[in-house]
Amino acid sequence: xxxxxxxxxxxxxxxxxxxxxxxxxxxxxxxxxxxxxxxxxxxxxxxxxxxxxxxxxxxxxxxxxxxxxxxxxxxxxxxxxxxxxxxxxxxxxxxxxxxxxxxxxxxxxxxxxxxxxxxxxxxxxxxxxxxxxxxxxxxxxxxxxxxxxxxxxxxxxxxxxxxxxxxxxxxxxxxxxxxxxxxxxxxxxxxxxxxxxxxxxxxxxxxxxxxxxxxxxxxxxxxxxxxxxxxxxxxxxxxxxxxxxxxxxxxxxxxxxxxxxxxxxxxxxxxxxxxxxxxxxxxxxxxxxxxxxxxxxxxxxxxxxxxxxxxxxxxxxxxxxxxxxxxxxxxxxxxxxxxxxxxxxxxxx
Numbered sequence: 001x002x003x004x005x006x007x008x009x010x011x012x013x014x015x016x017x018x019x020x021x022x023x024x025x026x027x028x029x030x031x032x033x034x035x036x037x038x039x040x041x042x043x044x045x046x047x048x049x050x051x052x053x054x055x056x057x058x059x060x061x062x063x064x065x066x067x068x069x070x071x072x073x074x075x076x077x078x079x080x081x082x083x084x085x086x087x088x089x090x091x092x093x094x095x096x097x098x099x100x101x102x103x104x105x106x107x108x109x110x111x112x113x114x115x116x117x118x119x120x121x122x123x124x125x126x127x128x129x130x131x132x133x134x135x136x137x138x139x140x141x142x143x144x145x146x147x148x149x150x151x152x153x154x155x156x157x158x159x160x161x162x163x164x165x166x167x168x169x170x171x172x173x174x175x176x177x178x179x180x181x182x183x184x185x186x187x188x189x190x191x192x193x194x195x196x197x198x199x200x201x202x203x204x205x206x207x208x209x210x211x212x213x214x215x216x217x218x219x220x221x222x223x224x225x226x227x228x229x230x231x232x233x234x235x236x237x238x239x240x241x242x243x244x245x246x247x248x249x250x251x252x253x254x255x256x257x258x259x260x261x262x263x264x265x266x267x268x269x270x271x272x273x274x275x276x277x278x279x280x281x282x283x284x285x286x287x288x289x290x291x292x293x294x295x296x297x298x299x300x301x302x303x304x305x306x307x308x309x310x311x312x313x314x315x316x317x318x319x320x321x322x323x324x325x326x327x328x329x330x331x332x333x334x335x336x337x338x339x340x341x342x343x344x345x346x347x348x349x
Contacts, residue, residue: 020044021099022068023053024146030135034128037109037116038136039088041099042147043071054089058300058312060292061089062096070148071102076341077150079136080107081129083161084195084228087115090290091160097328098335104148106140108132113162113199124200130169130214133157137218154339156221158331160289161258164227168267171222171241172215173233177207180232191257192228201232219243221338223331225289226250230263238270244338245276246331250284252315258286277334281327283318287311289327292320 022044029035039053041064048065055061078098080091088107095105109115110129112122122128141150159167169175180201184193200206222245249264260280268278281288293312302309314320336342 019100020050020063020065021096021105022070022147023064023066026139028139034111034132034135036111036132036135037088038139039092039095039107040140040147041092041095041105043075043099043102043104044068045071054092054291058294058297059089060093060294062092064096070144070146074149074151075102075104076154076156076335076339077137077140078103078105078335079133079140079155079157079167080105081133081157081159081163081166082107082110082114083159083163084113085115085118086113086161086163086290091158093291093324094158094328094331098332101332101336102341103335104140104150106136106147108136110166120198123198124203124206126199126201127206127209127212127214129162129166130216133166133170134214134216137216152218154220154341155218156223156335156339157216157219158223158225159227160225161228161286164224164264165229167219167222168224168227168230168233168245169214170216170219171243171245172213172237173241174213174237175210175229175232176234177201177210177232179234180229183231187262189257190259190262192263195228213237221335222246223334224248224264224267225327226258226260226284226286227263227267228258230266233267233270235270238267239272241271241275243275244334245271246334247271247276247278248289248327248330249278249280250286250288251280251282252285279330281323283315284323285314288314288318288320288323292324 021041024040026038046069048068050063052061053064082090087109098105111117112119157167157170196202224247226249247264247267249260298309298312
């Protein structure tokens with residue numbers, strides 16, 4: 001009976017999901033007066049003008065149908081958290097793929113640690129990041145007429161870099177600022193250790209807020225992509241995580257100093273084996289998880305901001321598009337299995 005109903009659902013999803021997802025942008029302010037900018041990709045029921053979103057002179061965008069009517073039925077929800085000083089565009093390549101599989105995908109810009117808002121006072125409110133994701137879930141699940149109806153039993157969170165730290169917090173991992181600072185003492189050159197002051201980790205005012213439990217019970221699966229700040233999570237809180245976690249690390253850390261053994265490997269050591277899957281992606285650097293770079297992008301980025309060209313570097317002999325295909329396959333297979341969701345046939349990566 002399960003197999004028959006699964007095939008029926010697959011067929012119905014394939015009929016409902018358009019070739020390209022719908023796309024909307026929002027800006028909303030919560031009761032704490034924190035304003036979030038949000039991008040949402042979602043299964044579309046109508047055709048319309050196809051446009052590229054997330055594209056600029058350096059980076060490739062993805063095709064969407066802006067403001068399309070959402071498809072009928074319930075859809076799993078994937079929320080995405082960007083890295084330090086990144087933005088929602090960084091993971092738009094994956095958002096499009098997952099939306100084509102029938103997911104609603106929502107990605108905010110985190111105030112203070114996003115490309116377009118690097119206010120130092122906001123950046124030191126690191127503890128607000130997981131709360132941002134909870135706010136996003138509240139907003140999306142409350143907006144079915146705009147982006148489609150969420151299947152509240154199938155909600156997942158994914159994050160890259162500092163976003164990985166963010167979504168682990170949503171799984172119940174708790175942060176000990178003193179533990180992290182002590183771990184950094186012999187490793188001052190590690191990139192996340194260099195952010196202690198910028199992120200307010202050494203502030204007595206935020207230490208208690210950083211150590212709080214931000215677990216969101218609605219989230220059933222977690223994906224961490226080459227995260228930072230992992231050594232600050234307490235062993236006990238990691239051992240208590242009781243939902244599937246996919247941990248993917250970059251093989252090469254010569255671009256950004258976040259050694260897999262000290263970061264992603266730390267999670268794999270302390271999360272119980274039955275709840276975690278760990279893989280080091282051959283050929284990937286820290287930035288291989290981000291969107292595709294256009295020809296000449298490295299020179300352009302270095303001209304605008306010396307040093308930023310490293311964003312476009314992958315390990316020699318590897319192609320970012322191929323890496324994305326591999327990553328999409330791993331991530332979608334993990335999420336579909338963890339959420340017991342048969343993805344739409346049209347949207348296979």
